[in-house]
Amino acid sequence: MSKDLRKDFVLASTANYFGLDPGDASLAKLHGSVEINNFLDDGGCPLLVAWCDGTKGSAQVHFNNKVEQSGEKSQKTLVFVKLKPDPITTDNLHSNVFVSSMLDSPVMALYHSLHKVYAPMLLKDEKWSRMFDPKLQKLLSELDSSLGSVVRAQDSSGGSKGDDGNMTGILTPSDEFRYWVDTAVTGRKLEVKERAEHFQSLFQPVSANYGNLESLSLLESAELVEQTEEVLDDVWGQTEFPPYPEPRMAHLMGIIGGALARHIQLKLSGVDLWHGPYASVRESLRLSLSICERWISACDSLTSTWKQHSPLHPWQGDKYVPEALEQFKARLEEIQTLRTVNAQLLQLLTTDEQQQLKAQDAFSPFSSLNPLQYNPYTQPQWKAAVGQYEHAILPVEQRVASKLRSRLLELQAKPHQLLREFQRYRELVKRPSISQELVAEREMLLSQLQVYVKSMRDDFRDRSSGGGKRAPLKGKNHPELVNNIVWVRQLEAKVAETLNVAEALLGDLSGFRPYQRQAAEVQEEMQTYCREQFDGWAMDTQSALEDPHQPLSLQISGRLMELDHQDGKLHVMYSEKLVTLLREVRQLSVLGFAVPAKIQHAAATAQKFYKYGVILKQVAHFYNTIDQQMIPSQQAMLLDAALNFERIIKNPKTGARDGGNGKVQVTWDNPEELEAYVQKLQAAAERIMTLNRQLRKHHTNITDKVVELMNTDLLRQQPKWKEGLMEIRHIMAGLVQQGFSAANMKSWKMHWDRQLYKALEHQYQMGLEALSENLSEIKVELVFRQQQLQFRPPLEEIRAKYYRELKKFICIPNHFKGVSEQLDPTNTVFPAIIERNSAGFTTIYRKAEELFQRLVAAKAKFQEWVVLGLVDLEKLVETHLHNVPDWERNFKALKARGRDAEKLARLEQLSYL
Numbered sequence: 001m002s003k004d005l006r007k008d009f010v011l012a013s014t015a016n017y018f019g020l021d022p023g024d025a026s027l028a029k030l031h032g033s034v035e036i037n038n039f040l041d042d043g044g045c046p047l048l049v050a051w052c053d054g055t056k057g058s059a060q061v062h063f064n065n066k067v068e069q070s071g072e073k074s075q076k077t078l079v080f081v082k083l084k085p086d087p088i089t090t091d092n093l094h095s096n097v098f099v100s101s102m103l104d105s106p107v108m109a110l111y112h113s114l115h116k117v118y119a120p121m122l123l124k125d126e127k128w129s130r131m132f133d134p135k136l137q138k139l140l141s142e143l144d145s146s147l148g149s150v151v152r153a154q155d156s157s158g159g160s161k162g163d164d165g166n167m168t169g170i171l172t173p174s175d176e177f178r179y180w181v182d183t184a185v186t187g188r189k190l191e192v193k194e195r196a197e198h199f200q201s202l203f204q205p206v207s208a209n210y211g212n213l214e215s216l217s218l219l220e221s222a223e224l225v226e227q228t229e230e231v232l233d234d235v236w237g238q239t240e241f242p243p244y245p246e247p248r249m250a251h252l253m254g255i256i257g258g259a260l261a262r263h264i265q266l267k268l269s270g271v272d273l274w275h276g277p278y279a280s281v282r283e284s285l286r287l288s289l290s291i292c293e294r295w296i297s298a299c300d301s302l303t304s305t306w307k308q309h310s311p312l313h314p315w316q317g318d319k320y321v322p323e324a325l326e327q328f329k330a331r332l333e334e335i336q337t338l339r340t341v342n343a344q345l346l347q348l349l350t351t352d353e354q355q356q357l358k359a360q361d362a363f364s365p366f367s368s369l370n371p372l373q374y375n376p377y378t379q380p381q382w383k384a385a386v387g388q389y390e391h392a393i394l395p396v397e398q399r400v401a402s403k404l405r406s407r408l409l410e411l412q413a414k415p416h417q418l419l420r421e422f423q424r425y426r427e428l429v430k431r432p433s434i435s436q437e438l439v440a441e442r443e444m445l446l447s448q449l450q451v452y453v454k455s456m457r458d459d460f461r462d463r464s465s466g467g468g469k470r471a472p473l474k475g476k477n478h479p480e481l482v483n484n485i486v487w488v489r490q491l492e493a494k495v496a497e498t499l500n501v502a503e504a505l506l507g508d509l510s511g512f513r514p515y516q517r518q519a520a521e522v523q524e525e526m527q528t529y530c531r532e533q534f535d536g537w538a539m540d541t542q543s544a545l546e547d548p549h550q551p552l553s554l555q556i557s558g559r560l561m562e563l564d565h566q567d568g569k570l571h572v573m574y575s576e577k578l579v580t581l582l583r584e585v586r587q588l589s590v591l592g593f594a595v596p597a598k599i600q601h602a603a604a605t606a607q608k609f610y611k612y613g614v615i616l617k618q619v620a621h622f623y624n625t626i627d628q629q630m631i632p633s634q635q636a637m638l639l640d641a642a643l644n645f646e647r648i649i650k651n652p653k654t655g656a657r658d659g660g661n662g663k664v665q666v667t668w669d670n671p672e673e674l675e676a677y678v679q680k681l682q683a684a685a686e687r688i689m690t691l692n693r694q695l696r697k698h699h700t701n702i703t704d705k706v707v708e709l710m711n712t713d714l715l716r717q718q719p720k721w722k723e724g725l726m727e728i729r730h731i732m733a734g735l736v737q738q739g740f741s742a743a744n745m746k747s748w749k750m751h752w753d754r755q756l757y758k759a760l761e762h763q764y765q766m767g768l769e770a771l772s773e774n775l776s777e778i779k780v781e782l783v784f785r786q787q788q789l790q791f792r793p794p795l796e797e798i799r800a801k802y803y804r805e806l807k808k809f810i811c812i813p814n815h816f817k818g819v820s821e822q823l824d825p826t827n828t829v830f831p832a833i834i835e836r837n838s839a840g841f842t843t844i845y846r847k848a849e850e851l852f853q854r855l856v857a858a859k860a861k862f863q864e865w866v867v868l869g870l871v872d873l874e875k876l877v878e879t880h881l882h883n884v885p886d887w888e889r890n891f892k893a894l895k896a897r898g899r900d901a902e903k904l905a906r907l908e909q910l911s912y913l
Contacts, residue, residue: 005090006040017078018052026060035063040088048080077102111147119144167251173259176252177207195241202235213263218287229298243313250320253299257322264288265372274363278343285336292329331374340427348400357396365389401437408441415448429505446506449498450515457522460491479580481537482587485530492526495519534593545602570620578606612678619685633751634695636744641691645684702728706755714763749820756818761833768840775805
């Protein structure tokens with residue numbers, strides 16, 4: 001230490017930065033250097049630059065008052081900057097001196113300082129962003145982006161290919177994606193730009209998500225990992241441009257793993273891992289571990305596949321493992337185990353016991369550290385905290401062991417429940433102290449697992465032998481072979497599961513090794529059965545493929561379909577067994593079997609034509625069942641479309657003819673003609689279906705109208721009958737205008753004539769029953785004329801008019817025209833209605849005569865009121881009125897008759913139907 005605190009500050013800062021001893025001789029020489037004196041004492045000297053040559057032990061520090069780059073990119077520099085042009089004193093030393101370091105290059109230093117320090121502070125911090133002009137904020141953002149492009153361009157300049165050099169500036173996935181965006185713009189050669197544009201387009205599906213990773217949930221991040229795997233596979237496998245460099249891909253995998261780890265740390269930072277609700281913490285840890293496992297598995301799977309199955313661009317190095325992410329995953333698993341053990345311990349303790357044993361304070365050793373920070377410096381602290389935790393919970397484990405033993409003893413007669421209970425408390429049982437306490441119970445579980453595996457072996461042998469009473473369990477939509485293999489694989493998985501449980505919980509027991517051998521033998525027996533089943537299937541399938549008479553042999557030069565003239569059915573020459581073969585090959589491949597190349601080729605051929613086979617089968621089914629889909633009376637109307645459809649089936653194309661039978665054909669071996677033929681056939685079938693749907697719709701509409709007519713009164717609502725009939729005729733005329741042949745509509749029209757006949761006869765019968773009561777009114781007046789009481793109009797005229805109305809209704813069927821009279825006007829069925837219902841006419845006429853008799857009787861009732869009009873009144877008076885009493889008596893009688901007349905109903909018009 002010198003007396004000049006200013007120089008001590010500069011030299012100590014320099015020593016610390018370059019990793020030197022403050023008492024180093026090279027630093028002591030600089031104590032009186034001109035450069036340090038100029039900076040400290042001269043207000044006009046703003047800079048002091050320090051750099052170091054050599055290595056530790058032989059390092060030499062240099063000072064300068066100017067920034068001079070030697071061209072060596074790896075040179076580290078420490079810069080002291082004076083903020084004000086004043087000499088440095090002990091008072092302003094810490095307020096007027098700004099210290100900054102510089103690595104690699106000035107551009108790199110400026111970019112990282114701006115990108116990570118100043119830009120976030122000036123653009124995102126509420127205090128500073130308010131004080132910063134929006135134009136300056138925009139310029140700052142543009143500068144940040146431009147500097148990043150320059151840094152990435154500098155990194156590529158050292159590469160052997162000119163655009164894929166070192167990647168020191170590629171620190172995040174977004175940096176990599178932006179690198180290709182920049183190269184697509186700034187590349188010096190056209191092929192470099194096009195290659196960069198291609199990689200940019202391949203990365204595009206995930207680039208936006210990585211740029212906004214902090215906004216994604218853990219579940220969305222897991223989906224992003226799967227999408228990233230697909231994108232990297234596409235990037236590596238592209239062949240249009242020079243391949244993606246292996247070092248760059250390894251670097252990208254690593255920084256993606258780092259980004260995912262940081263993202264998980266960010267999301268879990270808001271979770272109280274030690275004291276938060278166990279269910280919530282467990283779910284967060286499960287999702288986090290899932291992300292880590294998926295990316296580690298993706299890196300392993302991708303590099304293994306590229307190494308073995310990518311001949312054009314193989315992976316040269318070892319399988320890539322993101323070690324930092326794997327270590328971070330191990331830390332998460334430790335946290336998960338600690339929380340699970342603690343939760344299970346608390347579950348088995350009462351509240352009083354928890355307080356007595358201070359179980360809630362078990363995680364206190366972790367209070368002073370962040371468990372998500374994993375690096376070599378934090379690992380000793382973590383291990384120490386874990387040791388303190390394990391020591392603290394020993395009394396708790398001893399108490400829990402006795403309780404757990406009691407629960408297990410209750411289930412000793414129920415092997416499956418006992419196994420589930422061990423699995424439930426798996427983490428507890430794995431604890432050394434608890435494991436020792438439960439030796440007897442674990443021995444019991446081991447013996448039951450041996451019995452369980454033996455029972456599965458016996459069941460397997462019984463079902464698979466073929467001679468047993470029971471067959472293998474069957475699943476849905478599985479061919480028999482696949483069903484058997486899946487069933488055995490399920491049994492094998494159960495054996496493996498019990499073995500895994502036993503290995504984790506019972507591996508230290510003396511009886512574990514015999515059990516392990518027993519389980520391995522059962523697994524081997526099951527695997528042998530699966531291999532034999534597959535080998536037998538492969539031999540049988542290859543034999544069937546070699547035999548042209550077998551349904552599996554798809555004759556690609558043969559006809560697509562054949563029409564059986566005996567039953568009129570259309571048959572597609574694509575066997576259902578080919579569909580089964582496709583399913584078998586696909587499912588067996590998924591199950592991990594190596595399907596022979598010949599079968600794969602046959603399956604590929606069958607798959608190639610599968611789409612057409614399915615379509616043709618649908619068309620054939622339509623053709624074979626078309627008569628069931630049509631309304632019988634409308635079949636003739638679809639005759640032209642059906643004939644066109646059949647013509648396409650029988651004569652699919654023009655061109656070469658089949659042998660000597662004069663038939664043309666389309667075969668499976670010409671995909672272009674096959675597709676055109678299928679489209680043509682589909683169009684014809686679709687036309688028939690469209691026309692049929694249209695006709696059925698019209699048929700339904702006419703049905704509604706005929707039903708409505710059946711409920712329409714024929715006597716009172718004849719205009720409505722005419723209107724309904726006109727609507728039906730209009731529908732049929734419209735179909736003729738649309739192109740349907742009128743001659744082909746004959747059977748349909750005759751069908752509707754028969755339905756109209758039923759409706760007309762029904763209403764005709766209803767009308768006959770009440771005809772006499774419901775005929776239109778006839779106005780009749782009773783008048784006294786020419787000394788006679790008579791009707792007006794006369795009775796003969798009334799009678800003629802009434803019988804004319806009767807005849808008009810009775811003769812309606814004679815004049816009723818249906819919908820087919822245009823085809824044959826003489827062929828009408830409606831007049832027969834009159835003859836069929838003639839028995840009712842007698843009743844009608846009898847009721848008519850009774851009506852007229854009532855009319856005559858009504859006339860007779862008024863006969864006595866007109867007597868005076870029939871005699872000579874003067875002569876009558878002279879004869880009978882001789883004195884006053886005679887006159888008085890007759891006047892009284894006249895007044896009485898007048899009052900009787902007033903009581904009579906007023907003479908009104910008599911109405912008769």
